[in-house]
Amino acid sequence: MGKVRHRKQTRAARVAANDAPLHPTSTNSPKAQGHSNQLKEGKKGARRDHEMQELLDKLRAPEGRDRVFAASTLSSLILSLPPMQLRLLLSRNLIGLLIERLSVLAAPTPSTTSTPPPASDLSTAIESLGALRNLAVSSPPHILSEMHNKRLLLPLATVHLPLLARFLPLQLAPPPAPVKPDLPATAEQRRAAEDANEAHDTLRRSFWDWTENVLTLLWCLAESNTKILAGLNGHAEAIVGLCMALLDEDALGIDRHGGDEADDSAAGRGMDVESAGKKKKKDAKREKAKKARVPLFVAVAAAQTLHAFISSNPPAHTHLLSSAGSFTFSPSLSTLLSLLLTPSPPTSPASRSGAEASTTSSPASGTDAWVQLRVLAFGCLLEIAKGRSKRRDVETVREALRSPVAQDVLLGLVGQAQLEQAVDDAKKVAGEIDQTALPGPQATKPDSPAGKLASLERHAQTLQLALEVLSEWLASGLPDAASFDAADGPGAGDEDEELEGEGEEAWGGISMEVEAGDIDMGGSDDEGDEDAAMGGDQVNEADGVIRRRRGDTPTGADDSMLDDLAATAGDGADDGDSEDDDDEEDDSAAEGAEGKTAALALLSSLPLQLLALSRPTSLSFLSSSSFAASPLDAPATAPSGLISTSASGTDLVPANLAPLAESLTTVHVRATEALNNLYVVLSRAGAAKGKASRRDANELQNVFESVLQLMLGALEGARTHVVKPAAKETGGKKGKGVAKETQQAGAEEVEEVQERRLEVVMAGAGVVWGCVRLGLDPEHGAGLVVGPDTTPFLIQQVYASPFAAEQTPSGEAIRVRTLGALGYLGRRKGVPAEENAQIGRFLLSLLPSSRAAVVTGTSTVASTPDVLLQAIDSFIDLYADEEREYDVRVFREGGMLEALEGAVAGVRAAIKKVDRNKFPELRSRADGALENLVAFVQYRKDVVKRR
Template identity: 25%
Template sequence: MGKSQKKKSMRRHNPMRVPDSHLPKGLASASETSSKAEAILPIIQKMEGTDAAERKWACVAVSNLIQNDPSTRRLLQGKNIVGALITRLTDSEEEVVIEAVGALRNLCIDGGYDICAEMYNKSVLVPLRTFVPKISATLSQYLDGPKNAPENAQKLVCEFADNVITILWCLSETSNKALTAINEMKLIPFLMSFLAAPEKIPLPPITAAAQCLYVLTDDNYPAIADVRSDSGYITCLMAVINPDENLPNGKSPEANPRAVTLRVLAAGILRNVSPIPPPSAASAIDIDKDICLPQLQPVLASISLADASASVLQLVAQQTSLPDVEKLSLKNTPKSDHKSPVEIELERLEGRLRTVQLALEILTGACATLPDPDPDIPPGQNDEDDEGDEDIAEEDADDETPDIDMAIDDASPDSNTPAQTLPALVAPLLALIQPTTLSFPPLAAPSPHPPTTSALSAIHLAALECLNNIFLPLVRGGPADAVGGRAVWDSVWAALGAVGTQTGLGQERRRAVWEVAAGVLWGVASVCRGTLEPKPEQVQALMALCDGAAADAQLRVKCIGALESLAQNPAFVDANATIAAYLLSMLPTGSAPSPAGTEPMLQAASSLIDIYSDEDAPWDANFRTGGFLAQLAGSIDGVKKAVRAIDRRKEGGRELRRRGEEVRDNLAAFVEYRRGLGL
């Protein structure tokens, strides 16, 4: 339960760049909130016209209009801009095709799942399939000798390839159907050809190819098998990891943040395809300890989110508006990636933030308790194994205290991670969970730069997930380590105080931060049991979070677990009574079922047993004077009924039933034990 695992149902690594959940649904509302609604019709008309220059102009205008403008993007979607752009991919004029691909790429990045799904459903892969061999042939000619390559080779190898690969990357994260279709394209040799020529190809298409490879090798056996099948691919990835050799264009990593991103991606790809089979020399390397940690640790410590936020605010204040569509000349139409110096700097800062987010994602996976077995299991051979794996995962999930052991040590039992590594990781993580002024703007005052806000909030969330997995070794083992646990506890609460509790459309990230933080709090409270002060405002916040999560049993269990540990501080007997009364309110009474739901109710019962298992504890007076024994005894029949009602056929049902039977038996035995004491 305590571990942050990959969520296969949501494959996308990068969330929507310009969130739009706060906007009302429907074309009418989009038209009302867009300042460029009048420009839509001319764009659609010109895109379908007979003049190639006008068609190109229309494609460029789409890219310019949607930048940081979700209302206009939605309005264009309502006018079937996706279908119109896909039609232009088979245009007779190559320049129109290139600009159409650029516009689709920008829609993918800014629009997220919905637009990507629409593109897939409208068969965007059909023309994209024809582009891949064309780019490959041009790339071969270009690498053999630029002078012998076609006149437009530089554009095809760089700009066009970058856009095509980015679309494929985004589509791969859209759905399993899209991923299956892209698997059939056998893209691994195509993508690796970019990483294999860092001296001759600019960084943008190389980084795009690495991004696509990273996504394709995430829990996707066909792509993993293709990478493993050629030891040259592993050698190429190892060369990218090495900061002293084969850096693209001979630049140092500090000279271009994209080079840092590329190395982080290479580390992630190697981790995705591990274990690496012989005869590759990398087969003997511990990917997590020897590659991921050395690559990711400096990235986490390389940026101050507060400074980045301040820089963005300064740049936004300097920013001039993009050219109005009406003022664009057909003769001097800017490229779809035309950007001012301020916009370039804003994108550079956003890129650095996204690299930190990516590093956190990889590190969280490296620190997860359970290894993901899917990459090693060929399709068609995993049905029975998956069932067993789910049982193991669910068994861990239902443990009474969160299992958040550091998996890096588990993966390498014969080689200990240096003691200084963990504090060095936790310090930047605690810094990365602290919000800035741009992280969670109120709905009444929208962000002046939504991409930065999206990146910052994603970093806070990812840092909490990573922290959830790696802090335990710092606080496990004794009172001295508990001091480190209290520091984590205080830092998380400081972050939550800055995040706030505003709810509603557009504030989903606030809620997500609280949900992940609850797991961290549960873990810290468990390992610092009896030493944390149960501050009334924190106890009430956990109760409120639990009460507000009626549809999220897992979140309620985390809150209950944290409250259980807070109740066991001998210096705060009153807090124990408050928490106990809250937990007792979750138990069934007479014929009334639990108001909290079965799984939270079971956790509450288990927590009460643990809290009052020692009749000599200072807080046991609350148990005796509050009549808790009678309340627990009166809940037994209701607990039995709830356990019998658990449907074992549902996902997780068998394990929940097993857990329920265990709690039911423990509760009956505990009641008998306390009765026998006669206190």
């Protein structure tokens, strides 16, 4: 799951471009002023380098205060330093020095008491953790690999995790009484008492920040790559144990939810509500005990870490399940179910210390944090529910995920999201924020402009998180076509009215003359594309879904579906053909039907809701150059319309809108991916049943046309986005360095922008393929209107795009999905012969013309086996029926049989290059495709002989 990053906008210092004068000139001349500026800049650079080295030296200073100051200063500088200066710091072994500071604390032993470590050592370690955390979140992924190579995991796992687990009960308990020396006391005894009190106070004041820093580092490491994940698995018990201790019902202040109650809530009943009397007694008891609680921001970090650690990591699942042979429900799963099925956050704790009160969020932010916590609990439980396990606790989890209460956690967020309204509100409050005011309590109030903007950012981040989990949920095969068909309502399959919505004529696809307009991504960017940096998406063309993956996860990862979860609303969901067959249900069945109806009502509008979230707003896909570099450069209000990357100073957007813009861009991408997974599941379910999945024709047409436009906008943006050249007036040695830095920053920006556009095109291609599979099946009628420009757009722009040409899983996915869609477009009812011939010749051109071309490596028409196999399948499907109206004119008279027969040897040679030992499943599919190709050629020869 992608981390939400907030990068501060930095500004490179301007350097005079003129060289030093050859002869003395007046001090008022431009050349003299330029030379003076260069000297000043050189002195500033030397002084800055000296100060940096002093900070690094102070990390090892004998005085504790110096170490704390150095670590805290570096933690702040990491977020604000320009890239070149940050690289200079890293080159001086910054990471190694910070990791060294983590080991100053002693690992606990069984005989260790509960005495906190010295205040200076603990503060130094916490500030060092904060610096490493900021590096992990805001820097490229190779920084995490460097941290791992320098053995960051050793102090985290052997020192900090055990210490946090040891001191967590003390942090939740009432504050201890101050230590007082026995009288009469010596100066040494009084000093020891003061040190002990200071250590307790530092621990209590900094414990939650300490915990969050450790969790965030573990979270980043777990998401980075499988090599690091394997190292984390060796400490799985400690990681899962700390996360679950922080998420415990008692620690958070929510009602405990047992295994039996889980069964009840899974049936839609939810959690039992205590009587008022019992609740008052419990509140009075808590008031008396004055027990603190885990802050919600720490609980969210724990849930994020747990979800990242167990995602696609079966070895970690065992630590959440009950032991083999146990008849008790897993306490960890019970805790996660309690979080998922508790709608409201716990009330404020009875008492907090001053340090804890400072971390307490406002009611609004607490509600957002609780929603995030429930979404993450859904994601964790979904990871456990995958597969075919028949354990009792896993079955209980599956039942809970079927319930409307659980589904509403995701679907409710998607249905209630109003991005345009959020953008309008953000523009309004951004102009009301006093950028020159110093930060203080007034600025963070929920009703202040800054507080309102922060709330909008939290809502967008929560929606992003929900869409990521929703994509995984849809990829797991939970909702099937029956669930959506039953929710379509009367007339959903009426093809006579499918194109008459509101008197508008369906134009049927993509138009080459359409301006990019509101969907133009030519000036788009998303600063901080963390998911692409961490490896992007895992695309498995065996099922066509998109899953988030770690950096080096292979493309052919585990694609086992939740086959035993036949339908979201229950296994008995019908397909809409027998709505009145069960008139004599008993009361319990009626209750179950009521819950099923509620679930279907949530699912019915999901496609259009996801489509609405995928449409860019005026703050979406903006580059960093579109934001004001300083508050004084920002306009009073943000401009309307989509901002270009070449925006002038008058078009700059306030810099405080950058985090929201980043989240909105990610929301659009994740919504498109969820839409892709949804239509893949629907089309696959219909194919498995041997009939088309009935969909609302207006909905299908709207999604088809809109997604094609999104892809057009992304491709247009990819062609028009270029790196700005460095300023011409920059000269000299220092100026060349700044120019190089600027050029490199621009290249990195373009790379991030292109990665995000690639995600849109890849997911959009999957949506288009799913739409044509659902709407153009020739055996069940062609209900989808396809415009004349759709096929040329897919062939000439999508398949031929630089995105599709990339030798990556994402590039391969675009090609495979485009070929799959073309196979359906070319054989739809009433397809023009010219369009069919264009598709047929294009598919045929992807097959290697001879064995020699494959052996010598000169054939690049189908560069990967998956693309070759899809081209074969689509071509065979296109001409499998010799009775089609286009068969004689296109296939027979066009000489395609002879060309296809000539390509058999080349296809056979290409398939033989697939290693059967390394890729057994792919080789098996390839051998089957070759058999089909040979049989098809012989079949078409027989047709010619008969005629």
